[in-house]
């Protein structure tokens with residue numbers, strides 16, 4: 388699937404629910420969100436069909452996300468069905484880790500060995516504050532369990548918020564020194580209708596963070612993408628460390644020119660860019676018993692709608708226009 392700018396689209400992020408057991412302040416609006424009903428979201432068999440058709444068109448990688456994917460009943464069974472799709476080379480899962488202690492073995496047994504865990508603070512009170520009541524210890528137990536079970540890689544995703552957790556940067560780096568984890572620092576995107584961050588902190592460019600880390604640690608860039616499925620992160624080894632650290636800069640240095648992805652929202656829309664409102668409705672077609680050829684046509688339509696790059700402008704208007712991350716899957 389080639390788009391208008393000659394980018395090969397071979398990666399689909401699939402949100403299986405907009406429900407979440409956390410309420411992160413940058414992800415969901417202050418006033419809460421209206422959750423999609425049972426009939427509004429795609430059934431698992433519909434998602435399997437969509438992915439199977441896309442694989443025939445060149446899709447090789449799927450990430451399952453949410454909301455929180457592990458809160459949707461039947462998630463593990465769904466993962467094992469995804470795993471059976473021939474030609475799909477890479478399947479990974481993004482989770483907040485709250486339920487991971489319970490699910491790690493089952494997910495691994497379903498054939499999924501790559502996992503991303505979101506973790507924005509290593510301090511119990513701060514973690515609870517940013518997630519609106521989340522239990523840090525549950526996540527840490529989940530990460531430990533994932534390591535025990537044999538997940539590799541284990542990636543820890545940390546959204547950097549100036550004034551909130553930038554002072555913990557070195558603690559996160561130490562996590563990658565001691566453990567074979569890839570800790571990735573992600574720039575905060577101020578999107579959605581009303582991010583609930585006013586009392587928390589703000590965007591901080593990666594460059595400032597790197598300067599701070601370099602004062603303490605020697606970073607060795609990992610050249611030539613040795614790992615095919617690493618995505619847009621710039622990855623470094625820390626001298627003497629077991630793991631790696633990475634930086635993802637969607638705002639200060641966007642990676643649109645190498646974008647290879649589409650997103651499937653839980654309500655069955657093919658979204659052409661995280662930060663662009665254009666979507667193609669697959670659910671309607673699926674529920675009207677469309678043929679595989681028609682589905683392929685909708686994929687081609689979405690691919691051709693992909694913009695050259697996003698325009699993340701943090702004005703009041705832009706904030707109002709965008710769907711929330713919790714609805715899109717991040």
Ligand code: SAM
Pocket residue numbers: 407413414452453454455456481482483503504505544546573574575576577578712713716717
């Ligand atoms: N519940 C899962 C989790 O917590 O990983 C999956 C869904 S969550 C929407 C996916 C990722 O999007 C998380 O790593 C989260 O930190 C990130 N995210 C959400 N809102 C964001 C924002 N405004 N800026 C940057 N990252 C964001």
